[in-house]
Amino acid sequence: MKTTIVDSPASLEHRLPDGHPEHAGRYTAVREALEGVPVSQWLTAEQAPVEALARFHTVDHVDRVLSACAEAGEENWVALDADTLVRGPSARAALSGVGGALMAVDGAVEDGEGAWFVLARPPGHHAEPDQAMGFCLFNQIAVAAKHALDVHGLPSVAIVDIDVHHGNGTQCLAEADERVHFISLHQAPLYPGTGSAGETGLNGNVVNIPLPEGTDSESWRRAFEAEVIPALRRAEPALVLVSAGFDAHADDPLAGFRLTDEDYAWAATQLAGIAREFAFSRLVSVLEGGYDCPALARSACAFVQALHDA
Numbered sequence: 001m002k003t004t005i006v007d008s009p010a011s012l013e014h015r016l017p018d019g020h021p022e023h024a025g026r027y028t029a030v031r032e033a034l035e036g037v038p039v040s041q042w043l044t045a046e047q048a049p050v051e052a053l054a055r056f057h058t059v060d061h062v063d064r065v066l067s068a069c070a071e072a073g074e075e076n077w078v079a080l081d082a083d084t085l086v087r088g089p090s091a092r093a094a095l096s097g098v099g100g101a102l103m104a105v106d107g108a109v110e111d112g113e114g115a116w117f118v119l120a121r122p123p124g125h126h127a128e129p130d131q132a133m134g135f136c137l138f139n140q141i142a143v144a145a146k147h148a149l150d151v152h153g154l155p156s157v158a159i160v161d162i163d164v165h166h167g168n169g170t171q172c173l174a175e176a177d178e179r180v181h182f183i184s185l186h187q188a189p190l191y192p193g194t195g196s197a198g199e200t201g202l203n204g205n206v207v208n209i210p211l212p213e214g215t216d217s218e219s220w221r222r223a224f225e226a227e228v229i230p231a232l233r234r235a236e237p238a239l240v241l242v243s244a245g246f247d248a249h250a251d252d253p254l255a256g257f258r259l260t261d262e263d264y265a266w267a268a269t270q271l272a273g274i275a276r277e278f279a280f281s282r283l284v285s286v287l288e289g290g291y292d293c294p295a296l297a298r299s300a301c302a303f304v305q306a307l308h309d310a
Helices: 009-013 024-034 059-072 090-111 140-150 168-176 217-235 261-278 293-309
Strands: 003-007 041-044 114-119 157-161 180-187 206-211 240-244 282-287
Touching (some): 009 024, 090 114, 140 240, 157 217, 168 180, 168 206, 206 217, 217 261, 261 282
Parallel strands (some): 114 282, 157 240
């Protein structure tokens, strides 16, 4: 499959205090690994316009984040919650991450096919319409989904979240827009405490698949085949979006799944098949979590290589 990487070098500008798990080395590790994948092209992310954010986020939220960045300046930090801090350059990183997701959607829709991978941080899937949380400032995947629907006029999108943590922010979008189908496999109990199987959205457009600590490759793949694939086929999406978190890996320090690099390659192949079947092979993935840098780099590389080979 034709595969494009949208790279956000501004990710390096979002510097956090020493010891924070969501550090700039995550971006560097993935970038270096992806340089070995023979993708079609690399593009550099542009900053998203503020009005694009307002398709999902409240104006007050956008102002709050950008004002906090301005208040912090170059050397200090402002805490938006216990885990989510910003300084001045964080604004550029966050806006470039969203801008990269918008570029990927534009490319996928206008080219008519192809897989796109957005290499950016901070992650986004915990950010709710009016709240930053869980390392996330703006929700790239939710803003990208609204862009696909409202700007490009697609009839439906599906968002598959493979991060080990539930994408509570992204679920907020599906709970407000029946054109969005949200499917998440995640560890439970675990931060942020949302994502029970009973949360089903609007007419069943939310499918949560909570799995216990210790879930291994076989159990994860079985749940994917039994619940994710049928939900995607029911949705018949015109675009497949992926919250590509790699923190379900066995080496990750923030959770307790036991996945391997090969599981992410397998998942990419499954998702590419659904995109080919329903969405003219249009698939956009955005980097989310993954906090052991070697495992993150290998997993992201395996995922993108599998998209390229699909």
